[in-house]
Each structure stands twice: as structure tokens, then as C-alpha cells.
Amino acid sequence: MLIVQKYGGTSMGDCERIRNVAQRVAKAKAQGNNLVVVVSAMSGETDRLISFAQSFTPLPNTKEMDMLLSSGERITAALLAIALESLGIKAISLSGRGAGIITDTFHTKARIAYIDTTKIFQLLNEGYVVVVAGFQGISTDGEVTTLGRGGSDLSAVALAGALNATCCEIYSDVDGIYTTDPRLVKQAKKLDKISYDEMLELASMGAKVLLNRSVELAKKLNVKLLCASSFTQDKGTLITKEEDIMEKPIVSGVALDKNQARVSLSDVQDRPGIAADIFGLLADNNINVDMIVQTIGRDGRTDIDFTIPKTEVSLTQQVLEGFKNDFGSIEYDNNIAKVSIVGVGMKSHTGVASTAFKALALDNINIMMISTSEIKISMIINAEFAQKAVEKLHSVYKLEQ
Ligand code: ASP
Ligand code: MG
Numbered sequence: 001m002l003i004v005q006k007y008g009g010t011s012m013g014d015c016e017r018i019r020n021v022a023q024r025v026a027k028a029k030a031q032g033n034n035l036v037v038v039v040s041a042m043s044g045e046t047d048r049l050i051s052f053a054q055s056f057t058p059l060p061n062t063k064e065m066d067m068l069l070s071s072g073e074r075i076t077a078a079l080l081a082i083a084l085e086s087l088g089i090k091a092i093s094l095s096g097r098g099a100g101i102i103t104d105t106f107h108t109k110a111r112i113a114y115i116d117t118t119k120i121f122q123l124l125n126e127g128y129v130v131v132v133a134g135f136q137g138i139s140t141d142g143e144v145t146t147l148g149r150g151g152s153d154l155s156a157v158a159l160a161g162a163l164n165a166t167c168c169e170i171y172s173d174v175d176g177i178y179t180t181d182p183r184l185v186k187q188a189k190k191l192d193k194i195s196y197d198e199m200l201e202l203a204s205m206g207a208k209v210l211l212n213r214s215v216e217l218a219k220k221l222n223v224k225l226l227c228a229s230s231f232t233q234d235k236g237t238l239i240t241k242e243e244d245i246m247e248k249p250i251v252s253g254v255a256l257d258k259n260q261a262r263v264s265l266s267d268v269q270d271r272p273g274i275a276a277d278i279f280g281l282l283a284d285n286n287i288n289v290d291m292i293v294q295t296i297g298r299d300g301r302t303d304i305d306f307t308i309p310k311t312e313v314s315l316t317q318q319v320l321e322g323f324k325n326d327f328g329s330i331e332y333d334n335n336i337a338k339v340s341i342v343g344v345g346m347k348s349h350t351g352v353a354s355t356a357f358k359a360l361a362l363d364n365i366n367i368m369m370i371s372t373s374e375i376k377i378s379m380i381i382n383a384e385f386a387q388k389a390v391e392k393l394h395s396v397y398k399l400e401q
Contacts, residue, residue, distance in 0.1 A: 001166040002034040002124070006134065006156035008172040009043030011230035012076045015083075021230060022083035024171075025129060029089060034124045036163060038134045038156040039080055041072025046135075046149070062107035066136070066146045069108075070096065073133035073152065081131045091129040094119070096136035096144070101155065103137035103145045110145035112137060112154065115162035132159065153214040161221030168223050169236075174209045175229035176237035177202070179399040180254040184390050187400035192235070194252055195242040201342040201376045202255045215239065242344050250345035250352055251397040256390050257338040258383060260290060260307040262368065263316060267328025268304050270297035275304070278323055285319050287312045291338070291371045291378065301328070305369055307380065310334055336368065337386035340378040341393055353377050359396040365389055 005028065007021050021037075029035055049068050053060040077093035084091035096103075100116030123130050134152025139145045147154050153170060160168035175190065177199065182188040194202075196219035203212050209227055218225050218239065228236025242248070268274060275294070282289055292306040308316055313332055320330060346352045353370075356377055360367060365388065369380035381389055394400065 001032075002036070002163060003028060004036045004038065004156050004160040004163065004165045004168045006038040006153060006168065006170050007040065007080075007230055008152070008170075009040040009045070010173040011171050012039050012041070012080070013043045015079070017230075018076065018079050018083050021171075022080060022087055022089075024230060025080075025084060026087050026089050029129055036120060036124070036130045036132060036159055036165070037080065038132045038152055038159060039073060039076045040134055040152040041076055045072040045075075063143060066107050066110075066144050069146050070133070070136040070144050073135050077131045077133040081129075084129055084131070089129055090127050091131060092123060093131040093133065095133050096155070097138040099130075099132045099159070101132075101137035101158070103139050103147070105139045105141050105143070105145070107139075107143070108146055109148045110137060110139060112147070112158045113140065115158060117162050120159075120163065148213075150211045150214075153211055154217060157214050157217045157221065157223050157225070160223045161217070165223070167226055168218065169226040169228065170210060170214075171228055171230035172209060173229060173231060174227070175232055175234050176227050177209065177239070177253075179252065180390055180394050181256065184256065184387060185254075185394050187394065189400060190234075191237050191252060193238045193240060193245050195245055195344050196239060197242065197375055198252050198342050198344055199239050201340070201373075202253050210239075245344070248345040249343055250349050251341045251343035251399065252345075253342050254390050254393045254397075254399065255340045255342060256386055257340070258386060259310050260336060260338050260380070261310045261313050262305060262307050262333040262336050262380060263320075264331040264333070265304045265320075265327045265329075266331075267301045269326045270300050270302040274326060278304070278320070278326075279306075281319050281322070282308075282316065285315060287316055287319070291369055291380065293369050293371070307336070307338070307369070335383045336380050337383040337389075338378055338380055339386065339389045339393060340376055341397065342376045344375050346377075347374050355396060356393055359392045360389055363388060363392055365392075 081091040081093040102113050103110035134155040136146050178188040180188045199215050225239040290307045295303045365385045367379045371378045
């Protein structure tokens with residue numbers, strides 16, 4: 001089997017940890033696998049390099065930043081190759097350029113255009129473990145580029161796709177994806193498998209493990225992702241196509257997002273184009289609107305409620321100034337939480353939503369807004385009840401079992 005493994009910054013944090021990674025790689029190699037290993041810089045290293053640059057200027061030249069930041073991953077790649085050789089394993093490290101990772105020319109936020117796999121396949125055929133510096137590539141202009149923060153996962157997923165690897169294993173200090181945040185609910189359980197779409201919807205929980213960008217790419221390239229810890233021997237969570245999951249739970253997880261604020265516009269002029277105008281201008285200002293609820297118009301007036309990231313409240317206030325004459329009043333509420341239940345099994349089951357509503361009602365928790373998709377039900381409630389709501393939903397769908 002050809003396996004792509006990726007080790008994050010904490011897993012590569014110092015020489016002792018790199019030795020641990022080398023031993024894990026050696027074990028996978030001894031089992032007869034071909035291995036491409038993508039590495040992150042040591043944890044904290046990228047931030048450290050950024051702070052050096054910023055001691056000269058707040059906005060350093062992005063081409064120079066790519067030269068600077070790409071070095072962090074080259075250090076760990078070379079050290080891992082050296083550690084592997086010390087264990088008697090034939091290993092070689094490659095920079096993004098060496099690995100044939102070709103990107104566009106957007107320095108510090110480059111996108112992978114394609115991967116020329118010739119060299120990697122040649123080295124694998126010669127029996128090498130190929131260690132690739134993550135987070136970087138070479139632009140179509142021949143310059144070093146980086147892929148944006150957290151980008152070494154993307155390197156790994158893109159390589160797994162291009163090499164047609166059996167699996168892309170992402171190792172970090174988190175041992176998998178849970179039914180909810182284990183810090184909130186002690187009974188949270190690690191999932192064996194979860195579909196790409198559920199993982200994307202649970203983003204607020206999974207974000208610390210995997211960027212949505214990486215999950216989207218894995219889905220597009222049909223790459224199986226395994227999220228596991230490099231500090232334990234536990235199995236981790238497999239993120240894969242829905243069709244690969246035989247037993248589909250109705251609800252797979254409960255997510256909590258406390259970073260939203262609610263905006264309520266009342267007595268909005270009920271005319272064609274008003275929503276287009278308001279949300280168009282918010283979009284032009286890069287304000288990411290999440291839930292939107294509009295009530296039925298009466299006497300030419302309607303109410304529109306929506307949520308935005310808390311960090312965008314003052315910008316939204318500025319933008320909405322321009323619409324003052326189109327509505328009666330406006331209210332901002334920072335003290336809200338969004339709880340969501342996610343599961344592919346919802347598509348084929350009825351009563352999933354009413355179970356959630358009843359559970360919250362029994363605890364006297366008021367729901368301010370509701371939105372649904374095929375595999376998700378989200379509710380906006382008062383932030384004060386967030387913890388209780390998550391516990392309640394987790395137990396009513398028996399996720400601890
Ligand atoms: N070292 C880079 C960062 O800290 C890339 C990565 O770790 O994935 O953002
Ligand atoms: Mg990282």
C-alpha cells in the first residue's frame with residue numbers, strides 16, 4: 001500500500017518527538033508499505049519566523065515571507081530523514097519544489113495548481129521513504145510559495161490525491177473526531193468513521209484538527225483521511241465518503257459555536273431587492289452571514305434576523321447605516337450561541353428536529369432562530385444555556401453509546 005502520513009507541529013516539536021515519528025514511520029515501512037511523509041514545522045516555529053519579520057515592518061514583502069516561512073518545514077523534513085537513516089531506513093527529504101508541487105503565484109496564500117509526481121514515484125521505486133516539507137510549493141514563475149497557515153495538511157491531501165494513495169493519515173496531538181467537544185461533555189465519544197460532509201458541518205469542533213479547506217480537497221480528490229494522534233497507538237477517526245459508512249447514525253455529533261452575534265432588523269420595507277441590497281453590501285464588505293430568517297410581510301413591512309461573526313459587529317453597524325431609512329429599528333445581540341446537530345442519517349428519518357426542540361423545551365431553553373439543511377439542524381439560543389443544550393442534545397440522541 002502507498003500511504004501518505006502527515007505529522008503536525010507538536011508531533012515534530014523537538015528531536016525527541018521527531019525520533020518518535022521516525023519510529024512510527026519505520027513501523028509502517030516494516031509492514032510493507034510505501035511511504036510519503038509530509039511534515040509541519042516545529043510547533044511555534046512559523047509564528048517565531050513571522051515575529052522576526054514583523055520586527056522590521058508590519059507588512060513584510062510576501063515573496064520574502066515565503067522564503068522565510070518555508071524554511072521551518074525544510075528543517076523538520078531534513079531532520080526526519082536523518083532520524084530515519086539513523087534507524088537504518090533509506091530516506092530522503094524534498095522541499096516543495098523537489099516534490100513537484102506547482103502552485104499559482106499568490107505568495108503566502110498560494111493554491112496548488114498540479115503536482116508532478118515523477119520524482120516521488122522514482123524515489124519510491126528505489127525503496128526510499130520520501131519526506132516532503134509541507135506547506136510549500138513552487139510557483140509557475142519558479143519562486144518558493146507557501147499555502148497559507150495550517151497548509152501542510154493541504155500538501156498531504158493533495159499529494160495523496162496525486163499519488164493515488166490508499167489513505168492520508170493526519171497525525172497531531174488530537175486523537176480523532178468526537179461526538180462533541182470532550183471538554184464540554186465528559187461522555188463525548190470518539191467516532192470510528194465520519195463522512196466528509198458531516199466533518200465539514202462540524203467544522204467548529206473539528207477546526208483545531210483539520211482545516212475545512214483540507215476536508216474539501218480530500219472530498220474532491222476522494223482521498224480517505226485518518227485523523228489520529230502520534231502520541232498514542234489508538235486508531236483515530238476515518239473521514240470518508242458517505243457510501244463507505246455502512247451504519248449511518250441519525251445524529252453523529254453536536255457542535256457549538258459561540259462566535260456568532262445576532263442582528264435583528266424590524267419593520268424592514270417589504271420590497272423586491274431589499275434582501276439583495278443588504279446582503280449584497282455585507283458580502284462586498286467580506287462579512288460572512290450565516291443564518292438568515294425573514295418573517296412573512298404584513299402591511300408592507302417585514303422582520304429580518306441574521307447572524308454574523310462577533311468580530312464583524314462594528315463593520316456591520318457601519319454598513320447598515322446606509323439602509324437606515326429602509327427599516328424601523330435594529331438590535332444587536334452578542335450573547336448568543338449556535339448549537340447544531342449533524343448527521344447523514346437525518347436525510348432518511350423523520351422527527352429528528354422535533355426531538356431536539358422538545359429536549360431544549362424541557363429545559364426551558366428558548367430557541368431564537370432555527371435553520372436546517374439536509375444533514376444539519378442549527379438553533380440559536382442564549383449563550384448562558386449553551387453548555388446545558390449541548391449536554392442535553394448529546395444525551396437525547398444517545399451519542400454516549
Ligand atoms: N507551519 C505552518 C503553520 O504553522 C503550516 C502548518 O503547520 O500546517 O501554519
Ligand atoms: Mg500545523
